[in-house]
Amino acid sequence: MPIETGESAGNPWTVLTSTTRYENAWMEVIEHKVLTPKGVPGIYGVVHPRSIATGVVPIHEDGSVTLVGQYRFPLQQYSWEIPEGGGRKGVEPQESAARELREETGLTARRWMPLMTLHLSNCLTDEVAHTFVAWDLEQGLSAPDETEVLAVRRVPFAEVIDMVMAGAITDAMAVASLLKLRVLAAEEALPDDLARRLRV
Structure with missing residues (x-):
């Protein structure tokens, strides 16, 4: 059955x-002054970031994932995440x-694969995120921004999924x-050398 996109509605x-x-x-x-879809006057505020958001899942030879922990000011709570940040448009x-x-981690990767493009909190912001999986890693020195106090840990992939399912990772x-x-691993839709790491 075709997926209804609604794009033809305008x-x-x-x-x-x-x-x-x-x-x-x-x-x-x-702040936009608008007429709503029902023709009612109203306002709509949109947060417009000046950069794009990026994230990467780094997979080590043993199948573990490097996670980054930091205190997120808007939430006023600590958060475990994949390495993430902003990038200049263009x-x-x-x-x-x-x-x-x-x-954030000191890691560099020889192999990369796009995972997905996301719209984050699309009722409030037009922020776009692009995420990747990276493997064939080499460890170097990290150099966090002056605003970042980061913790870095390696966690087996299965345990990372358990953290997601238990609500210990909430970052979108x-x-x-x-x-x-x-899902891609379960469907055997990953490159062989990456799939092998996730089967360890």
Whole structure:
């Protein structure tokens, strides 16, 4: 059965005016005066990041995954995640993901595969994320940003999936990417040398 995309319906919103209400080096908050799909006047605020988001699942030879832990200010709580960060628009997402992987963990990867493109919290923001799986890793020195206090740990892939299912990992990019990787492994849809690592 074909998947209904709804794309043929077009945009049911009418934008009357758009005003920047707040901006800094990382984002802009735009308030749109609109007519809703039912023709009712209203406002719609959109958070517009100035960069794209990237994430990478690094798979070691023994099948373990490097996770990064840090305190997330907006949530006021600690979070275990895959290595993630922002990248400049116009730069290839894999290049930005590789930079974040190196900065946060010291790892570089010889093999890469795209996992997915995500829209994060799409009722509030137009932020786009691109995630990857990386393997054939080499360890070097990390160089976190001055705003980052990071913990790094290696966890067997099966235990990482258990963490997702138990709610110990809640970051959207991490959850979606890890579960997609698990499905691809179950469907034998991964390159042989990566699949072998996940069977260890």
